[in-house]
Amino acid sequence: MTPAARIATAAELTDLILAGEPAEKALTTWARRSRFAGSKDRAAIRDHVFDALRCRRSYAALGGSETGRGLMLGWCLANDVPPSEVFTGEGHGPASLSEAERSRVEKPIDLNDLPGPIAGDMPDWIWPQLEDALGDQVASVCAQLRHRAPVFLRVNLRKISRDDASALLAAQGIATRPHACVDTALEVTDGARQIARSDAYIDGLVELQDAASQAVTDALDLRDGMRVLDYCAGGGGKTLAMAGRAKATFVAHDANPARLRDLTDRAARAGVRVQLTSAPKGPFDLVLCDVPCSGSGSWRRAPEGKWILTPEALERLNTTQDDILDQTAPLVAEGGTLAYATCSLLRSENEDRAQSFIDRHPEWTLLDQRRWHPGPDGDGFFLARFAKK
Structure with a gap:
């Protein structure tokens, strides 16, 4: 495929995604029916699509429309690729530039002149929350989320x-x-x-495993002989990371047991043992709750998330986060630690949830809390640790 044909295909797939089809499904379906496309073609098209999702608002501002074509034109302008060499109407490339598009190419918008949510490629409704959580770092953090993660x-x-x-x-x-x-x-x-x-x-x-995700487990007080529960284990990455740091008993639980289906085999390859359970029974010396969240700290890896999230969905997540802390607190042994983690940037999922837990359970105290912001050191994470008074 030519570079222009790759961009035309990325525009078509982006339109499908903007209409509601999940990105992975759109890309996989296209790859299966397009045997002519080589591995480099598939990789390039995937990169174009995910770049468009990460930079949806700024590319739309540059390209003139929030469509696959508009976003790909924005991609060209943002990456110093001459649109006249891509939008030629030749072969399998995109149709020639319209007069309006030529005008945008000749007088491109300066992204520095755009409002924060557009320049930062964020929905309007969530921008105030990001400003509240990140302060004067909001622009630089959002800029990190516009690029591929290491x-x-x-x-x-x-x-x-x-x-x-x-x-x-x-x-x-x-x-x-x-x-x-x-x-x-x-x-x-x-x-x-x-x-x-x-x-x-x-x-x-x-x-x-992301470096900041590894740093979260490194910040836990792990010791040999402990009994440890990973309550929202997901695929088990943090379970295995903890098991690599201490000779302890590790138990993994998830509300969706299917997520744990390959953890036993991965643990065996790693040379550690992990017990799976659908009903954990305490006491545990350490309970880690890496709770469901907006994923805002890792939106450069899964950029669809920021466009799908709604205020109502965020409120439901907050309720789930509170419920998980309430459910797991009784599982912690005397002298043990309850750890709460998210891959979120939002105060409503982080410091607010920690304070809410303390307000509901005055017998607990907050030991410490820490943030990692997305950047060269990894994704954005939050960790709070609690102990009984």
Whole structure:
């Protein structure tokens, strides 16, 4: 496929997504019926689509419309690709530029002149909440969410050192560098698409996991001999990260047990044991609640989330977050710790939920709370730790 044909296809797929079709479904369906497209074509089209979703409002402002075509024209202008070389109407490329589009190309908008929510590619309704949570960092944090996230690996220190893991990956064409955020993190600088086929991954020496997510588990007070519950385990990434740091009993639970279906096999590869349960019974020395949330700290990885989220959905999430803390508090042993984590930037999901828990349960005290903002060190996360008085 030519570069212009890739952009035309990305515009068509973006229109489907804007109409309500999930991005992964649209991309997968297209790839299955388009056997002519090679791996580089599929990767480039995917990148175009996700760039458009991350930068939906600013690209629409540049391109003149919130359509697949308008967003791709905005992409060209934002990335210094001459639209006249893409929008030619030739072959399988996009149709030629209209007079109105030529005018936008000749006199492009300066994104610095746009209102915050448009320049920051955020819905209007959530912008005040981001300003409240991030203060004078709101523009810089939102700018980070407009770009692809780095790829990180977590090294399983039970099996291999970080330096040895890096060397093993390099031998298979995967370049990495150690990351200062946490001692288990490697940032992948080349060969990311080969990770799942590498010996290091297959043998449980490394797993894909964001560096800030690793830092969250590193901030927990893990000790040998503990009994630990990961209550909202999801795929089990944090469960395995914790198991790599202490010789303890680890129990994983999730409201959707299907999410845990491959955790036992992954734990075996990693050389650790994890018990799965649908009804955890305390007491536990540490209970981690990595609760369902808006995902706003990781919207550069899943940009659909910011356009799908509504005020009503956020309120429902807040209720769920409170309920989870209330349900898990009785499972914590005397002297134990209850940890609350989100991958959210919003105060309503973070500090407000921590304070609300303390207000409802005055027998508990807040030990500490911490934020990680999205950037080169990983995604955005929040962690609060509680103990009984």
